[in-house]
Amino acid sequence: MTTDTLATARLLAAKIRRDVLSMLLDEGQGHLGGSLSxxxxxxxxxxxxxxxxAKNPHWEDRDRVVLSKGHAGPAWYAALAESGFFDRDVLYTLNDGGTMLPSHPDRLKVPGVDMTTGSLGQGTSTAAGMAYALRLKGSSSYVHLIVGDGELNEGQCWEAFQFIAHNRLNNCIVYIDDNKKQLDxxxxxxxxxxxxxxxxxxFGFHAVRVNGQDAAALDAAIQEAKAVQDSAVAIVLDTVKGAGVPFFEQMMGNHSVKFNTPEVIDEAKRAIAALDAVIEGSEA
Ligand SMILES: Cc1ncc(C[n+]2csc(CCOP(=O)(O)OP(=O)(O)O)c2C)c(N)n1
Incomplete structure (x- = not known):
């Protein structure tokens, strides 16, 4: 990754954090911790x-993303909006009646979402099937499968991993978001x-552990994964639930946060202002 693209990735992460905080603050609550990680x-x-x-979300040769920990939908929606799949204003309709952005990703509603998720575990199986189908078609597209550490409680994950490993589906990069916390x-x-x-x-994977909050380390791990020829690949992300905003990192119950006290609202607003300053500084 060149300095330029690294800077682009970091700037996008800051925008994602800013947007996640803004949309959840607007909504009054939501899955903050696992979105920020x-x-x-x-x-x-x-x-x-x-x-x-972004203008042709069903383009045949696209890479696929499956966010199996679907409750982190707000982070994905922010990434999609910032990448031009839909207007940023739509983010503020999160979870409203008739919205195209339900709290958990829906492939029939959200441009850029290829697989509906939310019931933990299921995305691992559907991603495995997508990767297998792409392999059969001779496609060079990748499936990027994002799984939570708590989600691994679901036995379905291990069945899917065994399938991915058995078939040496190195076109399916498995990311485990090891933020050390789950719902409760x-x-x-x-x-x-x-x-x-x-x-x-x-389980038969080529597996590495990286700092999941470090763009350069993430990119290096992805390049390493793409160079693996003969086995399935997994990247365990060493992350922090609520990453990037110290107040929310330290909050114990930061899985789904309610913005219903002056302190929490102020901290969110302060974080949004700080991220806005970073973003403006980078774009100046
Ligand atoms: C099958 C299923 N069981 C329970 C839930 C409720 N649930 C939603 S998120 C969650 C915790 C997930 O933990 P983790 O995967 O670590 O998510 P993260 O900390 O990354 O947000 C649970 C139990 C669910 N969505 N699906």
Whole structure:
């Protein structure tokens, strides 16, 4: 990644964070923590890595994204809006009646969304099927599958991973967002995932662990994954739930945040203003 594209990815991550905070503040609540932890990955994917045409979302040769942890939809919607799939104003209709942006991604409603998700685990199987179909068609497109660490409680994930590994689907890059928390506590307390890199290796994957908040590290891991010829590939993202906004990183219950106290509202507004300043500084 050149300095330019790295800067683009970082700027996009800042915009995603700003938009996620703004839309959830406008909505009064929403899945903040797990949206912010994948902002940097979304920045690298849409800022540099993906092959897409925002004006032709069904372009045959596009890369596919499956956000299996579908509750982080706001981060994906922000990435899509900032990448030109639809107008940014639409973000403020999140979860409203008749919206094209339901809280969880719907492939029949959202331009750029190829797979409906929200029921944890299911996206792993559908992504596996998409990658297998692309392989059969001789396509060079990739499927980027994003899974949560808490989501791994679903046995379906391990069945899908076994299928991906067995078929050596190196066109399906599996990202595990290891932000150490799930809905109601620390992942290790709810159901310990143990060492995710070792576990993925045991399943037959080429697996690495990277700082999921670092655009350069993410890009290097993606390039490494793309160079793997003979096995499935997984990138475990070492992330922080709520990443990028210290107040929300430190909030224990930051899975779905209610913006209903002056303190939380002020902190969100302060963070949005700080991100706006960063964005304006980068674009000046
Ligand atoms: C099958 C299923 N069971 C339960 C839920 C409710 N639920 C939504 S998010 C979540 C926690 C997910 O944790 P994780 O994958 O770590 O998400 P992150 O921390 O990255 O937001 C749960 C249990 C669901 N959406 N689907």
């Amino acid at each position: 994948i902002a940097d990955l979304m920045g690298v994917l849409y800022g540099k890595e993906l092959r897409y045409d 506590g620390y992942t290790k307390d709810v159901m310990n995932p143990f060492d995710l890199v070792e576990k993925m290796r045991a």
